[in-house]
Amino acid sequence: MGEAAPIPIVDFGKFLNGNEKEQESVAAQIDDAFQNVGFVYLKGHGVPKEKVEECFEWSKKFFDLPLETKMLAPHPPGGSHHRGYSAPGVEKVSQHTYDADQIAKLREIPDYKESYESGNVDDPAQPNIWLPEDELPGFRAFMEIYFTLCASLVHRILDALSLSLHVPSPGLSPTHNKSLFQLRLLHYPSLPISQLTKNARSRINAHSDFGTLTLLFQDSVGGLEVEDPKNPGKFRSVEAIEDCVLVNIGDLMARWSNDRWRSTVHRVGLPPSIKGVKERVNGEEMVKPRYSIPFFATANMDTIIDALPGCVDEKHPKKYEPVTAWGYVQMRMAALYD
Numbered sequence: 001m002g003e004a005a006p007i008p009i010v011d012f013g014k015f016l017n018g019n020e021k022e023q024e025s026v027a028a029q030i031d032d033a034f035q036n037v038g039f040v041y042l043k044g045h046g047v048p049k050e051k052v053e054e055c056f057e058w059s060k061k062f063f064d065l066p067l068e069t070k071m072l073a074p075h076p077p078g079g080s081h082h083r084g085y086s087a088p089g090v091e092k093v094s095q096h097t098y099d100a101d102q103i104a105k106l107r108e109i110p111d112y113k114e115s116y117e118s119g120n121v122d123d124p125a126q127p128n129i130w131l132p133e134d135e136l137p138g139f140r141a142f143m144e145i146y147f148t149l150c151a152s153l154v155h156r157i158l159d160a161l162s163l164s165l166h167v168p169s170p171g172l173s174p175t176h177n178k179s180l181f182q183l184r185l186l187h188y189p190s191l192p193i194s195q196l197t198k199n200a201r202s203r204i205n206a207h208s209d210f211g212t213l214t215l216l217f218q219d220s221v222g223g224l225e226v227e228d229p230k231n232p233g234k235f236r237s238v239e240a241i242e243d244c245v246l247v248n249i250g251d252l253m254a255r256w257s258n259d260r261w262r263s264t265v266h267r268v269g270l271p272p273s274i275k276g277v278k279e280r281v282n283g284e285e286m287v288k289p290r291y292s293i294p295f296f297a298t299a300n301m302d303t304i305i306d307a308l309p310g311c312v313d314e315k316h317p318k319k320y321e322p323v324t325a326w327g328y329v330q331m332r333m334a335a336l337y338d
């Protein structure tokens, strides 16, 4: 078995600003990456670098607050209202995993992370849960703007995917026009390296994302690993690449594409090169904290998820019954929280 296919880097600027031919070429490259690896790096993606950096700064400021303060914006119990702050140890398994056997297995190794989730200000089903403004002035305003920047990028990626499959105009973007997306700030606190090597704790257990598309910005600490689709159980590390956003397919999109596009399993563990990211505290070797910012997209809840054009032919018979995006979420949630 050979080396895993690397995650391609695609210049999305040529889609955003290019002519028809360039757009078609970018769309084909993304389609290819999603077929082979389920992940792609996009450069020239249009989310301003200074906004990404500022988001990491806000994230650090937020997580640096005392626990009692962060608990002023608590994530409600259960999984149907996914907003607010979750303290380390609260979310025992990845919310994006639904296979029952897998969940049972994963419960054995707790993730050590804290998170803060916000979403579309116009999402009536899941209102945002903010801190009182004077606890972190400006945080809310920034997150609301940053959300719209990421949402715009999601819509442009959907345009590219539509082009690659020749989905008739206006393509897939309208199926996401409610922008029921989720912006997640993640902080993996420093912890003894031995806890990760002995599997006493993980940072985030192996899972796949469950929406349509995920955007991910990560800091330079490292530790993200993606499974080799051709070699289950084998993971390769995925570094942050300057000025690139990492984009991956989620389970709903995999189903929608009749498994043309892969929803690839990934996890966060010990960084591959621990040298620059360890520190000694009270005689114990610790791995430095990690910050990352995923942005999860999904389709409007009434969208019928039925094999997309170009995804069914003689060689690829239709694998799944149509389901609404809402029905699909119910199915996943039921498995996760029962």
Ligand SMILES: O=C(O)CCC(=O)C(=O)O
Pocket: 096, 184, 186, 204, 209, 216, 218, 224, 266, 267, 268, 291, 292, 293, 294
């Ligand atoms: O921290 C990371 O880079 C990965 C986060 C992730 O996979 C998730 O939240 O679904």
Ligand SMILES: [Fe+2]
Pocket: 096, 207, 208, 209, 266
């Ligand atoms: Fe994920």
